[in-house]
Amino acid sequence: MFEGTAVHHWLCRGALYLLAVGVTLTSETRQPCPQSCRCNTALLEVNCSDVQLSAVPIGLPQDAKLLNLTRNKIKTLVQQQFQSLTKLLHLDLSDNLLVIIEAEAFLGLQSLLTLHLARNHLKIITVGAFAGLTNLQILDISCNEILVFLDFTFRDLAALQFIKATDNDLVFISHQAFTGLTNVQQIHLDGCNLTAMPTGALTQLNSLRSLHFHRLSLTTLPNYSFHHLVRLKELCISHCPWLEVLSGNSLFGLNLTSLTIKHCNLSAVPYIPMHHLVYLVYLDFSFNPITSIHGNMLGDLLRLQELHLVGGSLLRIEIGAFRGLTHLKLLNVSRNHLTALEVGAFHSVDTLKTLGLDNNPLACDCRLLWVVRRHLNLDFGGHSPTCTQGWNFLGFSVAELPGLLTCRQPQILNHKRQEVKVDQGLTVALHCNAEGNPLPSISWLNPQLRPLPHIGRIQILPNGSLEVRYAQPQDSGTYLCVASNAAGNDSLAVSLHVRAFQSSSKNSFHLKGWFAFPSASPGMNGNQKLPFDVKTLLIATTIGFLSFLSSVSVCFIFMFFWSKGKGQIKHTATIAYVPRSAMSNSKGGTGNNMETSRFTMKLI
Template sequence: CFYDSVIRWGALSILLQFGLCVSGGSCPSRCVCRPETKEVICSGKHLNSFPEGFSSDVRCLDLSHNKIKTVGRRQFFSLSQLQELDLSDNIISMIEVEAFQGLQNLRLLRITNNRLKILPVGVFSGLSSLRFLDLRQNEILVFLDYTFKEMVNLQTLEAEENDLVFISQRAFFGLQNLQDLNIDRSNLTSVPTEALSQLQSLTHLRMLRLTISTLPTNAFRRLRCLRSLQISNWPALDTMASDSLIGLNLTSLVISGCNLSAIPYSAFRHLVYLRYLDLSYNPITVIQGNMFGDLLRLQELHLAGGSLLRIEPGAFRGLAYFRMLNVTSNQLSTLEESVFHSVGNLQVLRLDGNPLACDCRLIWVVRRRLRLNFDGHQPTCSSPDVVSQRKFRDFSEKEVPRLFTCRPARIMARRPQEARVEEGTTVRFSCKTDGDPLPSITWISSRKNVVSPTGRIRVLPNGTLEVRFAQVQDSGTYQCLAGNAAGNDSLTVGLYVKGLPRNRTILFFSEEGWTEPSNPQAANSSAQMAKPYPFDAKTLIIATTMGFLSFLSSVAICFVFMFFWSQSKGQIKHTATIDFVPRSSMGGGGDGGEGGRFTMKLI
């Protein structure tokens, strides 16, 4: 008995040493078993089918990196204690219905990088305890109705890099506890709104590399628990409906790598809990002033790699919690202090990669260069030449006031401008300016409105005010406002319009005074073209005659065409049938009787 015990103990020690068994059973050949953790590792063993001989209390089974093609019905029925199953990196093209039946304790299932094209309804039957499902890198074309209906405790679904073209409306039915959904690189052409509306507990939604071109109204309705939405690398997305995000209470929103040319303020306005906003890699050219005021809790804005030309004053006014601005790699020449609610709250600023003009508008940044966090990327001056290519940290305190300077805006040629013209005359008022940086020019009308670049009264690109075909109601004073970061200047002009036009001319105020066009004949011809009745009686008679002749010609051509068409049909045979009905013998005779009646049919 002693020797038998020694032999049995020695054999058991050898088996344990090489990890060839697990508690309560044997270990399949070509697999490695770890009894202490109840793991069986069969990864990379060139298996063509599922091995046999598993212990009934296995908790972790790794069958990845093999050549398994099919998962049969109730393949793992005896492994009731299994909690993790990895079938990744095989060549599985079919999983039969109820393949995972019996795995009532399974928490994690990986089927990554296989050849699945379709998931039959019922394939996940019995997985009521599953928390994590990984279906990445397959060839799945569609999610059918009720595909996941029994997975009531699923929390994360990874569905990236499939060939999805359609998600049925009830595909996610039953996933009442799903919190994370990731869809990446599929062939979806529209947001599966109805399918997503089944996910009442969803908190994180990531949709990457899709070909969707617009976000429609209520694109994510009923997702009241959603807190993080990431939309990235949709190169066709150029439109967002104003209420596309209605009903959401997001704290984090990413819409990057798309084709938005302007910030969709109306779509964001209701997101009062938003803290993180990323609009990077969109061709956005301007951040307008006073448009983010409703996002009271916004802390970070990322707009890197775009086409930003300017950030208007007051862009972040009212954002008391604003901490970080990332506008690296754009086309900004400056960033004024008036952009922010309070620069004292700003902690991180990314300005690198922009053609910065280092003048008085950026002096506030330079003075805070030791307190601000540039995230390891120092801003660099592009102009003027005296400071070109110098980093902000390289400037000493003494040279900053001397180098970062501006010249106030100034209106040149301040001679009085007053035009008294007849109605219908076109007048232009000049407003030439000087200053560094280049001043902006704004015209205020006689009714105290800002004049736009379009319309009958407009501001030309060079800053000139043009009043075309002046009317009596245009009379009054107009004001030119020129301003830059260093100062403002203004000029007032007068326009007085009277009477009805006899000869329309164009008056232009230049440095030499009021002048008319150098070609008066052209002006007179323009005036003649503007007459309300440009045709005389002779012209009308000629036009009417030519129109009548054209009509007769068209009718003649039609008749000729019909004649030749009828001739091409050959001889037409006619058939005539004549029926005679004698008068009635019951008529009583006499003159009052009914006579005979002929009936003739011509075909």
């Protein structure tokens, strides 16, 4: 038993000795921290920032996980600059003077997860510069002077998920620049000088889910700009002051949940490009000069929950503007020029939870009643709306509302039924004037009681009149003018009669039956008098003469250029002939002594 106890103590002592030796060896073999750096051995961090380094220091601890080289004067990264730091996870070289990164500069950093190269002076990234970074997930190359992304620039970054390339001087992205980025989820290309969408390069990003474009020189978003990005969920385009138009198929192929196009120059909501985005949840068109949201145009966006249009030029949101948006929870139209937001614009106000309506010149009338009645269930974002008289109408009591927020039903002036007659081919206007509070809107129905548009041959003018251009007999009928506002409507019937052309005997003559027309009626015979209008005959004669004259002119021009193409033209011709007397005298001879004569003719 004593021997067993002794063995036990001996083993314990040996273990303690080996442990002490191991610690000693570890501390002795650990590489010392470079003189200009600060090392944290517990966190395995090396901080060499802001110490005026002109090159990467040598002798860095090989077990370092984080290396901070920011705010120095490093200009070049040579080949295999960090090959001994195989365990490094994070490398930050921001705010240096980097101009050149040689190929394979990061070779050996197979564990690296993040690389920051922001705020340097890189103009181009050498192909192969990122070789060996097989596990890199985040790359920040923003705020450099990069002009172009060459083919296969990022081909070695198979695990990369996020690229931040904002505020560069990019003018071109090669079609194969993003080849190899099979797992990238998010790209920010902001503040570049791109004048066209790099559609060819984007086709390589099959896994992309978020794409940001800021401060680009785009004037239009062309068709099929993103049609290969089938997994893209978030598209953000902002601060593009020349972007005025989205082509009809510009968003084709996308299945977005979030779309932002703000601080641009859109003058209208791009309804057609968006109609297929049935999974869209978030939509932001803030800070665009959009003047109106039309009725029944957003119904395809079945799942839309948030709509932002802040700081625009909105004058009107029409009735039915949000019809079909059964999940709309947030509407922010603050800082516009709206005089009203009627309850009829919504599919249902019960789903609405947040309403931004401040900084609009709202009229103090009955169109605000629904806001007052629901204000306890609405969040106004801390900015209560006011109307033009400076009233905080949300503070009105129920008893005060009927006398303060009032409307007056429309009344059409000169309510007597109108009858208008016009000759075929002329233009006529049907007038309809109405008054009310708020000022009523005027619409017209055709004789079949269908609404008439604001464009076309028959159109509603801005003053409410109905214009019928080049009136035809089929336009005849009773048209209905409807004046409506939030308090009700009034109507007026206007009859239109269009007189058809009449055959006129004046200025016409008749030809007796030396014309036989195959299509003549059975009662027509050879002595039938056929009417011919003098004006029509003169026009037909003039057209025929002009046609003949133009044909002759073309022939002369063709002959002129053809003769010029033949070169020098001779104006004389010499003709040789044998006189009859010479022929008779030669009958007895050999015929070889026959005399010939010549004369010259001038060609005209």
